[in-house]
Amino acid sequence: MAADEQYIFKPEAKRNILILLGVGVVLFVLGIFLAKSGGHHEGADHGTIEVTKSLVASTEHEAAAEAGGHHGSDPWLKRIYTSLWHNNIFFAGIGIIGLFFVAIQYAAQAGWSAPIKRIPLAMGQWIPIAGVLMLIIWFVAKGDIFHWTHHDLYDPHSADYDTILDQKSVYFFWLGTKGGFPTFYILRMVLFFGLWYWFYTLIRKQMLAEDINGGTQHWYSARKLSAVFLVIFAVSSSVAAWDWVMSIDPHWFSTMFGWYVFASWWVTGLAVITLIVVYLKDAGYLKMVNANHLHDLGKFVFAFSVFWTYIWFSQFLLIYYANIPEETVYFVERMKHSPYSWIFYLNLVLNFVLPFLLLMTRDAKRHMSMLKVICPIVIVGHWFDFYNMITPGVMQYNGGVGLLEIGLAFIFFALFLWVALNALSKMPLVAKNHPMMEESLHHHI
Amino acid sequence: MSSTGEKFLVGIFDDEDILLHGVEGIRGKGVKIHEVYTPFPVHGLDEALGYKRSRLPIAAFLFGLTGTILALVMQIWMLGFDWPMIIGGKNFVSLPPFIPVTFELTVLLSALGMVATFFIVSDMKPYKTPRSYDIRSTDDKHVMAIDLTANKMSKEEIGQILKANGASEVNEKNF
Numbered sequence: 001m002a003a004d005e006q007y008i009f010k011p012e013a014k015r016n017i018l019i020l021l022g023v024g025v026v027l028f029v030l031g032i033f034l035a036k037s038g039g040h041h042e043g044a045d046h047g048t049i050e051v052t053k054s055l056v057a058s059t060e061h062e063a064a065a066e067a068g069g070h071h072g073s074d075p076w077l078k079r080i081y082t083s084l085w086h087n088n089i090f091f092a093g094i095g096i097i098g099l100f101f102v103a104i105q106y107a108a109q110a111g112w113s114a115p116i117k118r119i120p121l122a123m124g125q126w127i128p129i130a131g132v133l134m135l136i137i138w139f140v141a142k143g144d145i146f147h148w149t150h151h152d153l154y155d156p157h158s159a160d161y162d163t164i165l166d167q168k169s170v171y172f173f174w175l176g177t178k179g180g181f182p183t184f185y186i187l188r189m190v191l192f193f194g195l196w197y198w199f200y201t202l203i204r205k206q207m208l209a210e211d212i213n214g215g216t217q218h219w220y221s222a223r224k225l226s227a228v229f230l231v232i233f234a235v236s237s238s239v240a241a242w243d244w245v246m247s248i249d250p251h252w253f254s255t256m257f258g259w260y261v262f263a264s265w266w267v268t269g270l271a272v273i274t275l276i277v278v279y280l281k282d283a284g285y286l287k288m289v290n291a292n293h294l295h296d297l298g299k300f301v302f303a304f305s306v307f308w309t310y311i312w313f314s315q316f317l318l319i320y321y322a323n324i325p326e327e328t329v330y331f332v333e334r335m336k337h338s339p340y341s342w343i344f345y346l347n348l349v350l351n352f353v354l355p356f357l358l359l360m361t362r363d364a365k366r367h368m369s370m371l372k373v374i375c376p377i378v379i380v381g382h383w384f385d386f387y388n389m390i391t392p393g394v395m396q397y398n399g400g401v402g403l404l405e406i407g408l409a410f411i412f413f414a415l416f417l418w419v420a421l422n423a424l425s426k427m428p429l430v431a432k433n434h435p436m437m438e439e440s441l442h443h444h445i
Numbered sequence: 446m447s448s449t450g451e452k453f454l455v456g457i458f459d460d461e462d463i464l465l466h467g468v469e470g471i472r473g474k475g476v477k478i479h480e481v482y483t484p485f486p487v488h489g490l491d492e493a494l495g496y497k498r499s500r501l502p503i504a505a506f507l508f509g510l511t512g513t514i515l516a517l518v519m520q521i522w523m524l525g526f527d528w529p530m531i532i533g534g535k536n537f538v539s540l541p542p543f544i545p546v547t548f549e550l551t552v553l554l555s556a557l558g559m560v561a562t563f564f565i566v567s568d569m570k571p572y573k574t575p576r577s578y579d580i581r582s583t584d585d586k587h588v589m590a591i592d593l594t595a596n597k598m599s600k601e602e603i604g605q606i607l608k609a610n611g612a613s614e615v616n617e618k619n620f
Contacts, residue, residue, distance in 0.1 A: 313544060320541050323532060362502070444488050 003286055004432070009425035017414050017421075022411025027422030031404025034205035037074035071146050075398050081141035083405045084389045087412040088137055089244055090383055091270070092260075094416065097269025098123030100233055106203075106219075106226035111436035112296055112443045115288045118429055119276050120209060123269070124200045125423035126416055131193030134244070138189070145394050148172060148250040151179030164251055172247075188243060192236045199229040205263040207431065214433035245386075248393035252330045256315040261389070263311045267304040267351075271375040274301055276406050276420070278368045278375070285429055292443045293367040298365025301378060308382075309348075333392045339399045343388050349383025383409060393445045451620045453479065453605055454593060455578045456612035457588040457594040461487045462613035468493040468589070482582035494520075501559060508558030509551045516550035517543060529609055578618050588591040588616075 044419050098120035105113045142149045153165050154156040154173075169178045176183035203225050212216035238258025246257045251434060254260070273296040319327045334340045354377050365371040384401075391399040431437065459463040464487065471478065478494060517552040524530065535542070564570070582588035589612070591603060598606075604615045 313541075315542050317544070321535075360506070362498075378591065 003295040005429040007280070007285060007421075007424045007429040009421050013277070013421065017418050020410055021414035023410075024407045024414060025137075027337060027403045028411060029407070030228030031402050031407050032076060032080065034402060035079055035404055036074075059350070062369075063224060065173060072087055075395070075402075078144045078395060079399070081137070081144050081395045082391050084137050084433045085141060085145055085244075085394075086405075087408050089390065090125060090135050090386045091412050091416050092134060093386075094269050094272050095123055095126030095130055096233075096237075097265050098273070098420075099127065099203070099229070100197065100266070101235070101273060102203060102207075103226035103229045107221040107230055109223070109288075111439035112125060112293060113261060114434045114436045116273070116277050116293065116297075117207070117431065117434075118279070118424060118427060120269070120273050121204060122427075123272065123276075123421045124204070125419035126419050127193065127200055128197045129415075130420060131189075131197065135186075138186075138318055145248060146250075148247060151180065154179040159417075166421055168250065183274060184401075188239060192240055195236065197230055199225060199232070203229070204327060204436065208427055210434065211428055211432040216435050219435050237265075245389050249330060252416075254315050254319070254330075256311060258319075260308075260311050260315055263304065263308040264382050266300060266383050266404075267308050268379055269380040270297070270300045270304055273297065274371055275375040275379070280369050280429075281368065288430065288437075290332060290443075292445050293440070294325070294368065294371065295362070295365045295445055299373055300361060300374065301371075302355060302365065303360040305359070305378060309352040309356075312352075314347075326351030333396075334388055337392075337397055338368070339397060340388055340392050343384050343401070347381060347385050350377055351385060354381075409417050417445060449620050451592070451611050451619045452517060453620070454607070455570060455592045455601060455616045455618050456591070456607040457579060457581070457591040457614040457616070458589065459585075459613050460611075461490075461587060464476055464587045464589070465489055465493055467607075467610040467612065471589075471606055476591060476598065477595050479590040479595065482578065482588040482590070484583060484585060484587070486590060487544035487587070492589040495589075504562045505559045511558075513547055514556030516547040520546060551552055556620070569571050576620065579616065 043147050049398075096390055100159070101120040103109075105117060147153075148165055148168075150160070152160045153162040154169055156166075164176070170184075172182040172185045173180065174184035175187070203222050206222040206225065210222075230436045241258045241261035245261055246253065255324070274294075277286060277289060277297060278294070281289055316331065319331060335346045354364060355374055358370065358377075359365055364374075387401065387405070434440075456467075458467060461483065464481070464483070468478065468481065468490065471502075474494065481490060481494065483490070520543045521538050531537075531538045532542075578587045578590045579586065589607070591607075593600060593603070596603060600617070607615050
């Protein structure tokens with residue numbers, strides 16, 4: 001068995017990541033200048049926007065509030081906050097999916113994945129960083145990103161009093177005062193990241209102890225931990241999606257939303273795992289991984305692209321058909337207006353049409369060159385997916401995808417890669433005593 | 446059943462590992478193998494026998510495409526032209542509500558078409574008596590059939606090659 005591999009985080013790889021980081025910083029700074037000098041663009045669409053706003057104003061308080069513009073930072077600063085939040089949610093998801101993938105493999109008693117499990121495990125190292133970033137960004141940007149944090153919404157004597165949000169206030173402010181510090185909300189954020197990281201360390205400990213001690217007891221312990229984690233994750237991922245993404249549009253709700261965010265995270269994480277495996281194999285690592293393992297990873301990306309589309313469509317069709325203004329406003333904002341309309345349709349092309357058609361054949365899933373094309377498409381596509389979940393609710397019609405957003409995405413990507421590859425270099429690349437390694441060696445599909 | 450005059454040599458193998466190596470050895474000697482029957486799937490046997498990949502997925506795709514087009518044309522014609530109805534204030538031809546039906550018909554035609562193609566290609570039809578080269582292929586033996594008319598070598602030569610490559614028995618079977 002060729003199970004004695006060690007990934008070395010070479011200076012060249014470090015240099016490339018630093019170049020990526022540098023390019024990101026340059027683009028980001030340029031983007032800030034452009035956003036500051038250009039200001040927010042309201043022009044040709046002004047008329048239609050006003051019509052929509054007045055249509056929406058009765059149900060969507062924030063549209064009216066933003067039109068009046070009586071709270072919030074400058075548009076360029078809001079754009080930075082939004083983009084920070086968007087990128088952090090996106091990459092936090094990729095990190096947590098690393099752990100989720102490992103847990104799924106244990107719970108399903110999967111043998112095929114034995115030689116590649118260290119890659120998602122290393123991705124999980126991003127979880128604590130994402131958690132800290134999330135808290136920092138939240139406290140800096142809460143007033144701009146989260147409409148529901150404004151205390152006058154909960155004051156019956158205020159002109160901004162909002163009955164709907166007042167009725168929902170327990171969900172944010174339980175254990176504290178309405179409109180004050182959202183104790184319950186922050187408690188959940190800390191609890192989720194804490195639990196995820198705790199289970200990450202526990203499962204990793206079992207996996208690394210197995211390298212030294214051998215035997216099957218570590219595998220059984222990891223499976224038990226994985227099963228518990230999966231139950232926790234099932235609940236926490238949904239609630240996290242409501243808290244961090246859906247509450248940006250606090251009047252709107254969709255019962256599919258937890259699933260939707262999870263589906264987007266999951267398929268992105270799978271694409272990232274596949275891409276890292278492919279590039280490691282290109283660099284001469286992972287000798288045990290052959291076309292059969294790639295085929296399984298490709299099937300995962302293919303299947304869950306379709307799964308995401310299914311969730312996307314289920315959410316869209318019900319809202320479209322019921323035609324209730326409180327619900328349709330979400331899609332009106334995203335489908336019908338200039339900064340977001342093209343992203344709305346691009347989202348479907350990148351995340352459904354292209355992966356569906358390009359990954360359909362057996363050969364496409366088994367060849368690294370094809371996976372190298374499709375996985376980046378899926379990753380970029382879901383970056384846009386999260387963009388359209390988050391930005392319209394904050395920026396209204398002043399958003400856009402410019403150098404600022406792209407630069408920040410580069411910065412996050414570089415940091416994420418650095419953390420993941422660094423973690424990967426700190427442990428054996430392939431498990432040394434995995435009880436199912438022999439099975440994976442003969443994997444044949 | 447009336448005789449068709451086909452003559453086969455049937456090799457019996459007790460073990461799938463011996464069978465797999467046997468197939469390689471026998472094909473290496475230039476003997477054409479008609480078919481191998483095993484009581485359970487043997488991994489790698491298709492490759493060893495040099496079978497080309499099935500074209501069934503292509504058929505499935507084409508049937509699926511037919512279903513997609515059929516469903517869309519049907520719904521657009523019915524609700525847009527033949528009998529337009531206002532449902533929920535939507536346009537007569539509006540894509541989103543058509544998608545579930547389109548999806549279902551795509552899957553249905555793809556699945557049924559695939560099954561039909563498979564039955565036709567493998568010549569499975571009602572009242573057909575399947576050929577059995579050796580009834581033990583349904584129990585615990587791997588059975589290799591060699592069509593004597595398709596091979597230039599003599600019966601004795603092929604029998605020796607079979608024995609040399611791990612066959613526990615060599616029988617003759619005529620249909």
